Amino acid sequence: MDAVWIALSLSLKVAGWATVLNIVLGISVGYFLARTRFFGRDLLDTLLTLPMVMPPTVLGYYLLVLVGRRSAFGSWLYESFGINLIFTWQGAVIAATVVAFPLVFKPARAAFESVDAELEQAARVLGVSEISIFFRVTLPLAWRGILAGVLLAFARALGEFGATLMVAGSIPGKTQTLSIAVYEAVQAGKDDTANMLVLITSVVCVVVLLTASRLAPGRVAERRR
Amino acid sequence: MLKMALKNLVTVAVLTTSISVFSAEVTVSAAASLTNAFKDIALNFEAEYPEHKVLLNFAGSGELLQQIAKGAPVDVFASADQETMDKAQTQGLLNEASRKDFVRNTLVVITPVDSTLELKAVEDLQQTALQRLAISNPESVPVGRYSKQALLDSNLWAVLADKMINTQNVRQSLDYVARDEVDAGFVYATDAAIMADKVKVQFTVPLNIVVSYPIAVTAEGSAKAVSQQFIDFVLNQQSQAVLKGYGFSQP
Numbered sequence: 001m002d003a004v005w006i007a008l009s010l011s012l013k014v015a016g017w018a019t020v021l022n023i024v025l026g027i028s029v030g031y032f033l034a035r036t037r038f039f040g041r042d043l044l045d046t047l048l049t050l051p052m053v054m055p056p057t058v059l060g061y062y063l064l065v066l067v068g069r070r071s072a073f074g075s076w077l078y079e080s081f082g083i084n085l086i087f088t089w090q091g092a093v094i095a096a097t098v099v100a101f102p103l104v105f106k107p108a109r110a111a112f113e114s115v116d117a118e119l120e121q122a123a124r125v126l127g128v129s130e131i132s133i134f135f136r137v138t139l140p141l142a143w144r145g146i147l148a149g150v151l152l153a154f155a156r157a158l159g160e161f162g163a164t165l166m167v168a169g170s171i172p173g174k175t176q177t178l179s180i181a182v183y184e185a186v187q188a189g190k191d192d193t194a195n196m197l198v199l200i201t202s203v204v205c206v207v208v209l210l211t212a213s214r215l216a217p218g219r220v221a222e223r224r225r
Numbered sequence: 226m227l228k229m230a231l232k233n234l235v236t237v238a239v240l241t242t243s244i245s246v247f248s249a250e251v252t253v254s255a256a257a258s259l260t261n262a263f264k265d266i267a268l269n270f271e272a273e274y275p276e277h278k279v280l281l282n283f284a285g286s287g288e289l290l291q292q293i294a295k296g297a298p299v300d301v302f303a304s305a306d307q308e309t310m311d312k313a314q315t316q317g318l319l320n321e322a323s324r325k326d327f328v329r330n331t332l333v334v335i336t337p338v339d340s341t342l343e344l345k346a347v348e349d350l351q352q353t354a355l356q357r358l359a360i361s362n363p364e365s366v367p368v369g370r371y372s373k374q375a376l377l378d379s380n381l382w383a384v385l386a387d388k389m390i391n392t393q394n395v396r397q398s399l400d401y402v403a404r405d406e407v408d409a410g411f412v413y414a415t416d417a418a419i420m421a422d423k424v425k426v427q428f429t430v431p432l433n434i435v436v437s438y439p440i441a442v443t444a445e446g447s448a449k450a451v452s453q454q455f456i457d458f459v460l461n462q463q464s465q466a467v468l469k470g471y472g473f474s475q476p
């Protein structure tokens with residue numbers, strides 16, 4: 001029973017951190033791509049969207065090769081800072097962040113693009129600084145669209161399995177998240193534990209999706225009518 | 226146009242059904258440690274009986290058992306231990322008469338090939354230089370169960386708990402050692418032999434039971450003659466030579 005709650009809290013911790021990282025990364029990259037024109041923008045957009053369509057095992061393999069002890073980057077991290085990401089919950093956070101990133105970045109870009117440029121212009125004419133235009137005009141106008149994406153990303157990060165298993169392994173209490181605990185329980189024939197785990201996962205995901213649909217841009221328009 | 230496409234589809238469907246009257250597919254669920262050997266054996270089997278097709282499914286034995294128990298259409302089951310096969314038998318999933326032991330294996334501890342560690346016995350796993358030890362999940366993977374037993378027998382199971390990295394099957398342990406992500410790991414001698422260029426066998430783990438692999442036709446597979454045919458093929462000299470080539474020994 002305890003193992004179930006340990007897996008749940010670990011999952012929430014991993015998904016929470018992944019979401020925080022994605023809010024920062026997804027919003028900045030989404031804003032950047034919405035507001036700049038440069039050669040290769042579409043290609044960059046495509047590359048950043050890849051994690052959404054690529055099998056998590058492919059991402060897991062990329063990450064394992066990239067941050068593993070045998071790789072240039074991985075060994076640099078280890079020798080310079082003593083950081084080892086494989087088999088750690090931080091490694092699970094990175095896997096979940098990469099997998100869920102497009103779910104924040106895509107809606108964020110769309111939301112920023114739909115913000116009326118005249119409103120920003122008006123603020124600029126009134127002498128408001130660029131940074132406070134972003135936080136007081138642009139972000140509040142785009143916020144709903146972004147938030148729906150953030151919640152979906154949280155749900156996706158919570159359910160992450162393939163990449164996490166490859167990068168972080170399955171160490172009970174350390175890297176064994178809900179979805180991996182389900183897999184292990186089923187493998188070992190522990191149907192009671194598996195039932196408990198899938199029930200919890202389903203409830204959490206339903207709550208997240210309900211919240212996301214309440215925040216989706218379509219609902220706002222509905223209410224205004 | 227659509228009519229013609231439909232007609233073609235029906236023709237194809239009829240053709241495929243009529244072929245399947247003469248040929249058969251046999252689905253074989255085999256322990257992960259058998260991966261390479263069974264791929265070879267399946268090719269030989271298909272070469273000898275071109276009318277049959279072998280579908281192979283590899284995973285930890287416990288996972289395979291759960292798949293069969295939940296109704297996966299499996300005809301032949303080859304497990305890496307007796308315990309998993311016993312469970313299948315008590316759940317009525319097997320054609321008991323067909324059950325046979327077909328190979329033996331040994332448990333070893335390996336390290337990456339360029340490791341500076343020197344390990345002679347399980348007690349040496351306590352060295353502080355050894356930080357991470359890959360061990361397959363004892364709940365569902367036979368090699369994990371054997372490893373756990375060896376550590377329990379030498380009172381090291383609890384001592385080494387902090388170093389353990391659980392894996393889903395023996396090949397994942399092998400891969401982590403080969404990639405140098407763990408300092409050592411428990412695998413079968415046959416797995417170590419496959420990656421001889423990347424991993425080093427440190428010592429053979431003494432066990433008080435024999436690691437023997439049973440194979441059996443499942444209850445579902447009993448309806449097909451090809452299931453027993455495949456087992457007979459695994460037991461023949463040619464296949465035993467293949468298994469021996471991968472380091473398995475005769476039962």
